[in-house]
Amino acid sequence: MNATGTPTVAWELLDGGVKGVAKKYSQDRGTALTTADGRAAVLTVADGHGSRAHFRSDLGARWAVEAFTSCARVYAREVVRRGDDAANWPRLLAEARTLPQQVVHAWRRRVLTQEANSPAHGGHGTPHSGTPEADLAVYGSTLVGAVLTERLLICWQLGDGDIVLVDEDGTTHMPFYTGPDMGDETESLCEPEAWRKARLHWQPLTGGPPPGVLLSTDGLSKSFADHEGFLAFATGVRAGAASHGVAAVQAQLPDWLGHAAKYSGDDATLAGAFPVPGPGAARPQPHPHIDTH
Amino acid sequence: MANGMLLAGQTLITESGDRVTVAELFGSGGQGEVYRVRTPYGDRAVKWYYPQLADARQRQILEGLIHHNWNDDRFLWPQTVVMDPDATYPGFGYLMDVRPQRYHDLPALFRRDASVAATTLRTLVAAALHTVEAYFTLHSKGIAYRDINWGNIFFDPATGDVLVCDNDNAVVEGEAAAVAGTMDFMAPELVRGDKGARPGIQTDLHSLAVLLFLLLMNHHPLDGAQALQIRCMDEAAKRRMYGTHPLFIYDPADPANRPVPGEHPTVIATWGALPKILRDLFVKTFTQGLGTPSARVRESQWRDALSRVLDAITVCVSCGRQNMTQPEGPAPDCWKCGTTVQLPPKLEVVTGRGALRTRRGIRLDPKARVYAHHLVDDPERHDFTAVVGEMTEHPQQRGRFGLTNRTTRDWTVRRDDGTVQEVGPGRTVALRPGLLLEFGGGTEAEVHA
Numbered sequence: 191m192n193a194t195g196t197p198t199v200a201w202e203l204l205d206g207g208v209k210g211v212a213k214k215y216s217q218d219r220g221t222a223l224t225t226a227d228g229r230a231a232v233l234t235v236a237d238g239h240g241s242r243a244h245f246r247s248d249l250g251a252r253w254a255v256e257a258f259t260s261c262a263r264v265y266a267r268e269v270v271r272r273g274d275d276a277a278n279w280p281r282l283l284a285e286a287r288t289l290p291q292q293v294v295h296a297w298r299r300r301v302l303t304q305e306a307n308s309p310a311h312g313g314h315g316t317p318h319s320g321t322p323e324a325d326l327a328v329y330g331s332t333l334v335g336a337v338l339t340e341r342l343l344i345c346w347q348l349g350d351g352d353i354v355l356v357d358e359d360g361t362t363h364m365p366f367y368t369g370p371d372m373g374d375e376t377e378s379l380c381e382p383e384a385w386r387k388a389r390l391h392w393q394p395l396t397g398g399p400p401p402g403v404l405l406s407t408d409g410l411s412k413s414f415a416d417h418e419g420f421l422a423f424a425t426g427v428r429a430g431a432a433s434h435g436v437a438a439v440q441a442q443l444p445d446w447l448g449h450a451a452k453y454s455g456d457d458a459t460l461a462g463a464f465p466v467p468g469p470g471a472a473r474p475q476p477h478p479h480i481d482t483h
Numbered sequence: 484m485a486n487g488m489l490l491a492g493q494t495l496i497t498e499s500g501d502r503v504t505v506a507e508l509f510g511s512g513g514q515g516e517v518y519r520v521r522t523p524y525g526d527r528a529v530k531w532y533y534p535q536l537a538d539a540r541q542r543q544i545l546e547g548l549i550h551h552n553w554n555d556d557r558f559l560w561p562q563t564v565v566m567d568p569d570a571t572y573p574g575f576g577y578l579m580d581v582r583p584q585r586y587h588d589l590p591a592l593f594r595r596d597a598s599v600a601a602t603t604l605r606t607l608v609a610a611a612l613h614t615v616e617a618y619f620t621l622h623s624k625g626i627a628y629r630d631i632n633w634g635n636i637f638f639d640p641a642t643g644d645v646l647v648c649d650n651d652n653a654v655v656e657g658e659a660a661a662v663a664g665t666m667d668f669m670a671p672e673l674v675r676g677d678k679g680a681r682p683g684i685q686t687d688l689h690s691l692a693v694l695l696f697l698l699l700m701n702h703h704p705l706d707g708a709q710a711l712q713i714r715c716m717d718e719a720a721k722r723r724m725y726g727t728h729p730l731f732i733y734d735p736a737d738p739a740n741r742p743v744p745g746e747h748p749t750v751i752a753t754w755g756a757l758p759k760i761l762r763d764l765f766v767k768t769f770t771q772g773l774g775t776p777s778a779r780v781r782e783s784q785w786r787d788a789l790s791r792v793l794d795a796i797t798v799c800v801s802c803g804r805q806n807m808t809q810p811e812g813p814a815p816d817c818w819k820c821g822t823t824v825q826l827p828p829k830l831e832v833v834t835g836r837g838a839l840r841t842r843r844g845i846r847l848d849p850k851a852r853v854y855a856h857h858l859v860d861d862p863e864r865h866d867f868t869a870v871v872g873e874m875t876e877h878p879q880q881r882g883r884f885g886l887t888n889r890t891t892r893d894w895t896v897r898r899d900d901g902t903v904q905e906v907g908p909g910r911t912v913a914l915r916p917g918l919l920l921e922f923g924g925g926t927e928a929e930v931h932a
């Protein structure tokens with residue numbers, strides 16, 4: 191923000207998704223939006239587990255995205271309101287730690303409402319437990335989310351999925367990446383007290399916002415032969431946004447994701463944000479030569 | 484872009500003129516970033532403050548702490564201020580030791596991370612005890628920490644050792660200091676901003692109790708049914724929850740904030756397995772202590788209770804899990820398998836003289852040990868490497884245990900038939916009810932069935 195309180199950074203957003211080849215419908219959801227008068231971006235993707243045991247996981251993923259965006263919007267407004275003063279950062283960090291609990295609670299409430307109206311197992315409890323407890327596993331989903339302002343980047347992750355930060359020179363950084371996945375088991379919103387499993391990445395943007403922040407479900411990263419291929423894709427998305435504009439990338443995104451999904455067979459969903467000069471940014475000096483092609 | 488304020492390879496300078504080189508970013512926190520740095524004396528860590536927080540007041544606090552020159556292995560204490568010699572990067576930071584890898588943060592415990600899989604009930608209670616002793620030591624030096632929370636305590640899952648980090652908000656008690664810390668750990672009077680309320684040792688006691696509850700119960704003591712009714716957990720909601728209307732989830736007089744089955748299964752289970760001696764302290768500090776700071780449970784009370792609970796931990800013979808048991812209390816049902824825990828014989832150790840005699844009961848399960856702190860009536864610190872006696876199995880008769888003397892002095896054993904025997908270093912005495920053991924220095928012990 192500049193001295194007049196006008197934001198110097200605005201956000202251009204990207205989001206899209208495709209269903210996996212040979213799947214009837216996608217169990218992924220994702221969204222990218224701005225809030226706080228455009229000063230914060232909220233990104234999220236969710237991946238419903240999709241197998242027979244999780245036959246309502248498309249709903250689970252949808253409600254995961256809704257629950258996250260609802261809670262993250264409130265948090266993002268707080269980050270914008272108080273985040274310019276670094277003295278408030280310890281409290282914002284503490285609030286970030288409690289956000290997963292709110293999200294999980296909101297998700298559970300939505301699932302339990304659905305179960306009250308339309309029980310997944312026809313009102314006879316789970317097939318194995320014999321108790322009237324709702325079978326949350328039917329709705330199981332992962333969740334990856336981020337709040338991004340000019341000063342702070344906060345990311346959360348529960349289960350599979352990827353967050354890639356792309357630098358100006360194309361260097362990538364993945365805050366939660368711990369190496370290749372060794373199986374299909376994933377942490378899930380449907381587990382008891384799932385919020386305990388959520389991981390948090392807190393990053394004051396002391397060097398300015400990353401030029402590209404991309405969140406995706408694991409159907410995208412798994413479609414590449416290796417990790418480097420996935421990172422090259424992320425770098426390419428950011429480079430495309432920088433050179434041709436986010437709108438052009440958005441137009442091409444379904445093709446790119448569809449191409450990728452052919453290899454993984456899984457749904458692939460991506461949400462991204464790119465900083466652009468806001469209304470309070472200093473006007474750039476005209477370049478002596480503008481290359482247009 | 485986003486990867487930190489300092490660049491790898493950049494040189495910083497300490498107050499004594501040593502040059503240190505920035506190597507890599509460890510991570511970002513609420514007040515600054517922590518880097519690994521290379522120094523003439525080996526690798527160290529530097530916490531570099533965000534520019535807005537690197538003010539004269541923080542510098543003054545930091546220099547006061549460095550002046551203490553405190554060399555306690557439970558604290559990553561600031562060693563010296565560091566600055567950028569070229570003044571390209573405004574502000575300052577401080578040098579400290581690198582946190583050893585055996586220490587893990589509490590979020591890893593809460594999410595049951597594989598890195599803390601070695602944690603047992605025994606090491607968890609030991610970690611709580613060490614945490615209390617660490618802050619007790621700090622407080623006894625007249626220093627208030629001001630920012631006790633789950634982000635600045637690290638523990639070794641294998642031993643329960645703790646390491647207190649981010650000590651740079653600590654101030655001498657009574658010294659004017661701004662409110663520090665986060666609302667969920669802050670004493671209610673500070674959250675409300677009561678006139679005259681200042682962060683100090685008394686408010687630290689509330690934060691310490693919250694931390695202990697989190698450590699042992701894996702849940703926040705005020706986070707129950709009422710929090711689930713809050714649609715938007717904004718600052719106003721938190722002020723109400725932690726400041727104006729705090730209500731302990733197990734307040735015996737008001738059940739309105741009880742944990743909700745399905746939403747809070749962990750705390751329902753852990754509270755159910757907690758011995759009464761600790762429950763009573765939590766109830767006291769989170770009922771009376773919320774409104775009356777002087778009623779808060781003190782470190783010595785926590786220490787004594789945790790120490791007694793640690794000595795009473797018993798392994799369930801049915802499933803092999805450790806159980807906390809009420810000292811002097813009846814056998815509980817195992818938290819894991821539900822079988823009634825079989826309480827083994829107890830070694831009652833008596834120290835001190837006259838009316839000031841202290842009694843401690845050690846359950847003699849096969850892994851029990853007698854430590855040096857058992858032999859003094861008011862131990863300054865519980866050191867679980869200072870083993871005095873150890874339960875060992877008879878080499879020829881499995882299932883028969885005795886207590887082996889791990890000291891360099893003889894023990895004296897008196898049997899109820901009047902016979903007396905010396906037990907030299909490395910020798911083992913068979914344990915039977917009625918056996919009396921003299922450890923020397925006036926400390927004696929008796930075996931009870």
